[in-house]
Structures are given as C-alpha cells and as structure tokens.
Amino acid sequence: MRPPRFLGAVATTLILLTSFAHASPRPNEEPAESIEGRDSNEGQTEQHDTKYFHEPGGDDSLGHYDIRYFQGNPVSYEEKQDSLRFLIKSYLTTFRERNIETWIAHGTLLGWWWNGKIMPWDWDLDTQVSAATLAWLGENMNMTMHNYTGRGEDGSTITREYLLDINPNHVERVRGDGMNVIDARWIDVRNGLFIDITGLAEVSPSTQPGIWSCKNYHRYRTRDIYPLRETEFEGVPALVPYSFDRVLTDEYSPRALTKTLHEGHRWNPEQKEWIPETPIGIHDKRQETQDQSQSQSQSQPQAQAHPHMPRSIQSNGNQKAGLRNLLNVL
Numbered sequence: 001m002r003p004p005r006f007l008g009a010v011a012t013t014l015i016l017l018t019s020f021a022h023a024s025p026r027p028n029e030e031p032a033e034s035i036e037g038r039d040s041n042e043g044q045t046e047q048h049d050t051k052y053f054h055e056p057g058g059d060d061s062l063g064h065y066d067i068r069y070f071q072g073n074p075v076s077y078e079e080k081q082d083s084l085r086f087l088i089k090s091y092l093t094t095f096r097e098r099n100i101e102t103w104i105a106h107g108t109l110l111g112w113w114w115n116g117k118i119m120p121w122d123w124d125l126d127t128q129v130s131a132a133t134l135a136w137l138g139e140n141m142n143m144t145m146h147n148y149t150g151r152g153e154d155g156s157t158i159t160r161e162y163l164l165d166i167n168p169n170h171v172e173r174v175r176g177d178g179m180n181v182i183d184a185r186w187i188d189v190r191n192g193l194f195i196d197i198t199g200l201a202e203v204s205p206s207t208q209p210g211i212w213s214c215k216n217y218h219r220y221r222t223r224d225i226y227p228l229r230e231t232e233f234e235g236v237p238a239l240v241p242y243s244f245d246r247v248l249t250d251e252y253s254p255r256a257l258t259k260t261l262h263e264g265h266r267w268n269p270e271q272k273e274w275i276p277e278t279p280i281g282i283h284d285k286r287q288e289t290q291d292q293s294q295s296q297s298q299s300q301p302q303a304q305a306h307p308h309m310p311r312s313i314q315s316n317g318n319q320k321a322g323l324r325n326l327l328n329v330l
Contacts, residue, residue: 051179052167064123065192066185075191077120082153083193084118088125089236090148090162091186091195096237100137102129103228103239105198106218110248110256112233112240115272121263124196127186128214131201134170134183142166145189163187173201174215181215200225220247 054067061074075083088108095102104112106126111119118125129137141164149159165187169180184197200212200220213219224247228239241247248257260267265274 049179050169050177052169053165053180053182053185060123064194066187066194067192069187069189069192071191075193079191080123080193081118081120083188083191084122084125085234086148086150086158086160087162087186087188087193087195088118088234089150090146090160091125091127092233092236092238093148094146094162100129101133101228101239102127102197103225103241104128104233105241106251108233109240109244110252112231112238113244113248113257114267114274116231116233117273118234120265120274120276124194126196126198128198128200129184131170131173131199134166134197134199137164137184138166138168138170161189163189170199172215173199173203175217176215183215218251 105128170183186195198214224243
C-alpha cells in the first residue's frame, strides 16, 4: 500500500494537470471573443453519423439496397427474386468452399422451414456467424470481390460478382446507438441487394454462460444453435440451427409456422409453394406450369419431396415433437 504522503502528492499533481488541461486551448481552438455573435446553434455539438452501412431509404422499397450500388429505381418483382436466389447461392457456396461456418437465420430460416426457398415477399436475406468467425472475416476477407457462376431460370449460364463488406464496428458486441447492428453484408454489385450477416457472441459469459446474442437483442442458447444441421436451401448445401423449431417459434410465434396467407401470397400445400394471389379471371401461367410439374413429381419417392430437410432428421427415427411436426407439415 502506498504511503498517505505519496497519495496526497499524486492527487495534487492530478488537480494541477486537470486545471492546466482546461485552461489550455487546443491548437485549432479559436479565442472565445471570436465566437461571440454567432448563431447559438453553432456552439452545440454536431451529431455525427455513426452508421456504417447506408441505404437510399428506410421503407421496403428503398431500405434493402446498399446505397453505393443502387441504380436509382427498385428492381422488379421478378428481378428481385432472381437476384436474391443468386445472392444466397453464391454466399453459401463461397463460404462452404472456404470452410467458413455460417447458417441461415430469421426470415430466411422461416422460408427454409416452409419449402427450402426464399419467401417471395422478402427483400433481403439473413445469415449468422460466430463472433470468432466474424473477426476472422474482418482480418482476412474484408472488401473482397467474389464471382459466382450459376444457372438461370432458362438454364443459361450466368456469372455475377459480389462484395463481402465487414462493418469495422463488429468488434463492439453491444448495441450502442443501434446504428451498427448489422456486422457485415454480402452485396450484389449490379443493384445493391444484399444479405445481412450478424455475429453471435457470449456477451456475458460469467453471468450468462451459454447465452449467445447479436446486437439486435436476439438471444440463443448454445444447444439451440449447435450442432448445426446440414440441409439444402435454394438447391445448394446449407446449415440451420439445431433447434430451428424453437428458434422460429421464439422469434415469430407458432402462428408463423401455420399461417398460409401473407403479403399477398397464399401457401399451396400440394405444390409446396407460396403463390401470388391474382385477380379473378386472370389466368396465371405459372399456376399451369406448377400443376404440370406437380403431377410429374407425384410418382417420385417421398425422400425427394423434402430435399431441404436436414439429413439428421431424415435418418432419425425418434424425432421430438417439433421435428416430427416438420415432417408432417412439409
């Protein structure tokens, strides 16, 4: 322990240094008299924009584009569907090829639950990674461009380019001012549509061990996430949380797993598709095409009807209630 005399001397020194710091103007600070007469608002502290990712607007039509690649007008319904499919396929394929762990989340996970596809009213996609993976991405893959070649709806070969952008604020694992809850994005540089990537971390391991959370207050137990289940999404290999049924009902309520009419689309259990509702009297050619494909697929084995279902479920004869319900509903 320091002697009292020494502590007193330290306190005196600190008081003197503090007084000097307050009395000494900064190198670029103007004298007080030169500020007199200015508008009273100029003396207030400016509100700095702390947000890293920016969008051209805040609503559904403009809030789902990266402003750097937005072309001035929202894309059409058909182009959006095409862009999102290529986004998730390119992302999942690129991460798997590099052995980087990631899994689908939020509305994207809900779309997987229904039929292994993106829900047609979604405007963006969501995935998650661990905070450790996020840190590695920031150090090794930030601002990297990636080419992906896939097949279009007509069977043609299409190559597109994507940017992986890591938010430098990802190192802060608390919400803060709420402007940087998205830790990274996988961006289509043709139009600005993107995948939101968020990291999960044990923020309070001493008081809440085994509780993982993102900066937007989504919390999970370790056993809800791990071990991850292998599956398929939009026709490519993917991973989903182990207790995906619990994750979905906790976030959206059980109603989200049974509601069959949403955002102008109706669930067709025979086709296992969300079909846009059309005015009476208007013939939907997509309906005719899907009816034909449905009749052709009825003779296929049952295993082929659920290609997105986790292999761990398909091979497990003693599913829990939630997993058995998934088999029955889909």
